[in-house]
Amino acid sequence: MRRLLSALAVTGCLVTGLPAVTLAQSLPGFTLFSGIEGKNQLPFRLDFGGQTNGWDRYNLRIPAKKMKLAVAQFVVNYPNYYKGTFDPKKINVLVNNKKVAVSEVKWDKEGRVIExxxxxxxxxxxxxxLELSNVQNPAFGGTFYFNCQVLSPGDVPLLRYVGTWIINVS
Structure with missing residues (x-):
């Protein structure tokens, strides 16, 4: 009886002591040698874990402190070695957790740009x-830098750099 209670106590400590494993991947975290200053790294979440060749939903966040001007257009570009696909019909914009109407989404596959x-x-x-649903992750893993630029309403069409999401697919 004493051995049984001891075994149960040890098992209980082990089970409660282990952290819960989640599928979602997110930032901010600790990134070494990214080449991107910490102040320019944007937070994100991959809802389904960022598995190679898997379907995912990317929640690319832009904090309020980065939104210094009103925005008429968001431009996301990504590297040429990212071989995933996007569904322009399944891209949404949430402002303060509320979905806003989007007039158009353009995906230039050759130019590696989403507008x-x-x-x-x-x-x-x-x-x-920026919620990108129905994303097909690339077949091969890696670290991918997704850059965000915005265009403010007005006369001068000047894209401004907001930051970079450092996304890992494994």
């Missing part, structure tokens, strides 16, 4: 999530 046009400019100082 997202909200119907109304997104106000400055708001939290934004």
């Amino acid at each position: 997202i046009f909200p119907e109304e400019p997104v106000p400055a100082g708001t939290n934004v999530v």
Whole structure:
């Protein structure tokens, strides 16, 4: 009886002491030697773990402190070695956790650019999530730098760099 209680106590400690394993991958975390300053790294979440050749949903976040001006267009570019696919019909913009209407999404596969046009400019100082659903992750893993630029409404069409999402697919 004493051995049974001891075994149960040790097992209970082991089970409760292990951290819960989650499928989602996210940042910010600790990144060594990325080449991107910490202030320019943007947070993100991959809802289904970022597995190679798997389907995923990318939640690319832009914190309010990065949204210094109103935004009429979001531009996301990615490296030429990223061989995943995107579904432009399944790309949404969430502003302060509320979905906003999007007038158009363009995916230039050869140019490796996704352009997202909200119907109304997104106000400055708001939290934004670019939600990319139905993403087919690349067949081979790696670290991929997704850069975000924005275009403010107005006369001068000047894209401004907001930051970089450092996404790992494994």
